[in-house]
Amino acid sequence: MNGPDMIAVEGWTDIGALAEIPRRGARRVRLPERTIAVFRTADDEVHALEDRCPHKGGPLSQGIVHDCAVTCPLHNLVVDLATGAAREEDGGSVPVLPVRLHEGRILLDLRAAARRAA
Amino acid sequence: MTETTETRRRLVVVGNGMAPGRVLERLFDLDPDGWQVTIFNAEPRVNYDRIMLSPVLAGEKTYDDIVIHDKAWYAERGITLHQGCPVAAIDRAAKRVTAADGTTADYDRLLIATGSSPVMIPVPGHDLPGVIGYRDLDDVERMLTASRAGGHAVVIGGGLLGLEAAAGLKAQGMAVTVLHLMPTLMERQLDQAAGWLLQRAIEARGIAVRTRANTQAILGEDRVTAVRLDDGTEIPADLVVMAVGIRPATALARDAGLEVNRGILVDDHLQTSDPDILAVGECVEHRGTCYGLVAPLYEMAAVIARRLAGDADAAYRGSITSTKLKVTGIDLFSAGDFAEGEGREEIVLRDASLGVYKRLVIEEDRIVGIVLYGHTADSGWFLQMLRDGTDISELRETLIFGQGFAGGTPLDPMAAVAALPAEAEICGCNGVCKSTIVAAIAGKGLSDVEGVRTATKASASCGSCTGLVEKLLSLSLGDAFDATAPKPACPCTTLGHDEIRRLIAAKGLKSVPEVMQELEWTTSCGCAKCRPALNYYLLAAWPGEYADDYQSRFINERVHANIQKDGTYSVVPRMWGGMTSAKELRAIADVADKFGIPTVKVTGGQRIDLLGVRKEDLPGVWADLNAAGMVSGHAYAKGLRTVKTCVGTDWCRFGTQDSTGLGTRMEKMLWGSWTPHKVKMAVSGCPRNCAEATCKDFGVVCVESGFELHVGGAAGMEVKPTQILCTVATEAEALEYCAAVVQLYREQGHYLERIHKWLARIGLDRLKALVVEDADMRTALFERFLYSQRFAQSDPWAERVAGRDAHEFVPLRDFTVKEAAE
Numbered sequence: 001m002n003g004p005d006m007i008a009v010e011g012w013t014d015i016g017a018l019a020e021i022p023r024r025g026a027r028r029v030r031l032p033e034r035t036i037a038v039f040r041t042a043d044d045e046v047h048a049l050e051d052r053c054p055h056k057g058g059p060l061s062q063g064i065v066h067d068c069a070v071t072c073p074l075h076n077l078v079v080d081l082a083t084g085a086a087r088e089e090d091g092g093s094v095p096v097l098p099v100r101l102h103e104g105r106i107l108l109d110l111r112a113a114a115r116r117a118a
Numbered sequence: 119m120t121e122t123t124e125t126r127r128r129l130v131v132v133g134n135g136m137a138p139g140r141v142l143e144r145l146f147d148l149d150p151d152g153w154q155v156t157i158f159n160a161e162p163r164v165n166y167d168r169i170m171l172s173p174v175l176a177g178e179k180t181y182d183d184i185v186i187h188d189k190a191w192y193a194e195r196g197i198t199l200h201q202g203c204p205v206a207a208i209d210r211a212a213k214r215v216t217a218a219d220g221t222t223a224d225y226d227r228l229l230i231a232t233g234s235s236p237v238m239i240p241v242p243g244h245d246l247p248g249v250i251g252y253r254d255l256d257d258v259e260r261m262l263t264a265s266r267a268g269g270h271a272v273v274i275g276g277g278l279l280g281l282e283a284a285a286g287l288k289a290q291g292m293a294v295t296v297l298h299l300m301p302t303l304m305e306r307q308l309d310q311a312a313g314w315l316l317q318r319a320i321e322a323r324g325i326a327v328r329t330r331a332n333t334q335a336i337l338g339e340d341r342v343t344a345v346r347l348d349d350g351t352e353i354p355a356d357l358v359v360m361a362v363g364i365r366p367a368t369a370l371a372r373d374a375g376l377e378v379n380r381g382i383l384v385d386d387h388l389q390t391s392d393p394d395i396l397a398v399g400e401c402v403e404h405r406g407t408c409y410g411l412v413a414p415l416y417e418m419a420a421v422i423a424r425r426l427a428g429d430a431d432a433a434y435r436g437s438i439t440s441t442k443l444k445v446t447g448i449d450l451f452s453a454g455d456f457a458e459g460e461g462r463e464e465i466v467l468r469d470a471s472l473g474v475y476k477r478l479v480i481e482e483d484r485i486v487g488i489v490l491y492g493h494t495a496d497s498g499w500f501l502q503m504l505r506d507g508t509d510i511s512e513l514r515e516t517l518i519f520g521q522g523f524a525g526g527t528p529l530d531p532m533a534a535v536a537a538l539p540a541e542a543e544i545c546g547c548n549g550v551c552k553s554t555i556v557a558a559i560a561g562k563g564l565s566d567v568e569g570v571r572t573a574t575k576a577s578a579s580c581g582s583c584t585g586l587v588e589k590l591l592s593l594s595l596g597d598a599f600d601a602t603a604p605k606p607a608c609p610c611t612t613l614g615h616d617e618i619r620r621l622i623a624a625k626g627l628k629s630v631p632e633v634m635q636e637l638e639w640t641t642s643c644g645c646a647k648c649r650p651a652l653n654y655y656l657l658a659a660w661p662g663e664y665a666d667d668y669q670s671r672f673i674n675e676r677v678h679a680n681i682q683k684d685g686t687y688s689v690v691p692r693m694w695g696g697m698t699s700a701k702e703l704r705a706i707a708d709v710a711d712k713f714g715i716p717t718v719k720v721t722g723g724q725r726i727d728l729l730g731v732r733k734e735d736l737p738g739v740w741a742d743l744n745a746a747g748m749v750s751g752h753a754y755a756k757g758l759r760t761v762k763t764c765v766g767t768d769w770c771r772f773g774t775q776d777s778t779g780l781g782t783r784m785e786k787m788l789w790g791s792w793t794p795h796k797v798k799m800a801v802s803g804c805p806r807n808c809a810e811a812t813c814k815d816f817g818v819v820c821v822e823s824g825f826e827l828h829v830g831g832a833a834g835m836e837v838k839p840t841q842i843l844c845t846v847a848t849e850a851e852a853l854e855y856c857a858a859v860v861q862l863y864r865e866q867g868h869y870l871e872r873i874h875k876w877l878a879r880i881g882l883d884r885l886k887a888l889v890v891e892d893a894d895m896r897t898a899l900f901e902r903f904l905y906s907q908r909f910a911q912s913d914p915w916a917e918r919v920a921g922r923d924a925h926e927f928v929p930l931r932d933f934t935v936k937e938a939a940e
Binding site: 015057066071080082083110 | 380
């Protein structure tokens, strides 16, 4: 529980508008310890995952988004956006962060992010 | 009435729309004598069916047809109705409302039902005469008046109301353009596939639709004359209808000190922060949601009526909303939540020939979302199951076919071919249509592709329609035809690459959602395999017309640099024919220093690679390289990479031709074109072949008498020597033959199929027949290539330095401390 001080913000933090992420795309949110990939699906679902492929650490935020999944740009591992799990046997998984939409704004639970980083 | 007033409690209603109308209707059914009701209505009318405004606008109904409660109805119930009389203030302490004209009324309970008002985008000119919202009968009358003069109408907003307004105005004889900010229509209610079908249906009615259209200003002096978009386009307009959304009308409640967020806050009893004041309809916010559709308003109204009638248990817990577009001839329905999610599955049915698209989203054996297009007869059945949370596991196999389904055969994977019209061209090379082939199969008793080839010439030239011919044989002969079906392009389809390419051309398909709908994709938005392929096929089929689908490109082609294992990028500027200069080298060195680029390497294609560039530095790196005259080397592209050269007659004592010059001219002609896979070339000045032209996709070996043209080499995963295409005498011929080969590859290659694999498929003889022996074909290919290059040759780096796709290069948020060095 010794996450970085500067992000010990209580609860949800507004990280931007939904419109700032292209449909079937992703944007990155930089935290001191690591980077979060925030995805927007074709249906305007928003998901936040650590920006590291469970395979070789590729930046998932740079992948092609399809359905509720992203294909990693480095070696094409398909990662489920809702669960963070690879869509293949023993593919591992990546931490998912609580994220929600409120009136077109994206709220990320940075406290959870800090806890996980710790 | 007066004799009973003392015994009744006093209910004052602000607003007389559909929600309070329904409250009163129910209340008088439950408790005819409990309340003395006074209504203040800003509109000078009785309660009418607001959702039927569109049929009034379209001329299908009149005002009288849509009245819900006439004056007699109010009189029979002893209701005092103040029409055209907006309420100005609520005195909560005295429990009294005061109207703008000074009329007052005391209440025991107050019901606020002020509804909503249209959102007017505050662009310059939004207050000009001729710019209106779409909310009430006055708006409809304004539109009808304007339409009598004819002219142009622009509807801003491609949602439910906007499209209904557009259809109505079109029916009244105006030329109508719909502007919509998002890429697809009604994106809040529909997924992309249904949105695209809707757009096609709207356009088929003669209404112009512009998506991704951002209104910058409304132009005009005394009244509106045009709408200007942010890309500078001006669309003439005699009438502008804003239909971008609604805003709950909360001013009265706010002034009275009630708690208001987006709407007036109510609890499950629809009670505001003042226990004597209730609120209903579009003006309220319940559990964070404001509703703009009629069904939830009616559900709220029923709860309020029960509470006023003394039922303390009545509670409203939110609504599942459904949407139906009221445009005659377009059947569209959506309900629930159709987003993807953990544990969610979808059942998709597409019938391209009937224009039907159905999608059910299933979670834990229950329907949670519904999108129906073209065939909505089962919407009630699906919606009921959604509302009831019916377990559908028993029905699952046939669920999507609807309530009336009883037995039947599984979907035919060849439906796309079966659905082609008789005159659809199957073989583009020889102009053979479907009916000719089907007639030949039946008339001559043909049973295989070879027979069809001989009889009709279909698939006798380039061969890319072989798959379609096989399908026609199979359709005609049934089990008697044994085709080794081509491998599907990806798990989202049963079609192979050739068939997809042919069908894109034959059916005139011009967007990714269109292809997925018409060719009956089994997933809603494809996968990382098919999306880049479809994007390429569309780009190659419709040069200058198709708008690239950015999100269907691999990251390297999205950001015009190569992603590396650590997430940084490499940058390779173009060096024409491998030539560089002191100035360019100095600029490259400066860029490496300035941006702290750790690795600088010479590539196998005679260029310099800057490795380890941070993504956010890319535009800066490009700007500096551009300033020194360098452009993207497309080292990341499924397109022309390099043309490697030797120094030829410039310096070499063995050189027979100007190999460096020819290589540079080839590169200048070919750069920027998208191809199925990467393309590497080389020009050697003599048979010693120092540029290694005989293991390239296309190579030229200069000889004393001219130029030996080589094709189909590879030196990657497989090492393949080239085959000799022919020898030509002049440089101009070498260039034309080269472009013709590349164009044929662009038109026939499967996505991610290198030239040597494509060549193995069609055979060198076929390539020679088309490019060497058929001069007309060669010229046509060359011209098609040059035409498509008109839209391909702009430096992607310069475009991004100028600001394109800027979101790509900065994080959404950065919580790290900026380093001083930056």
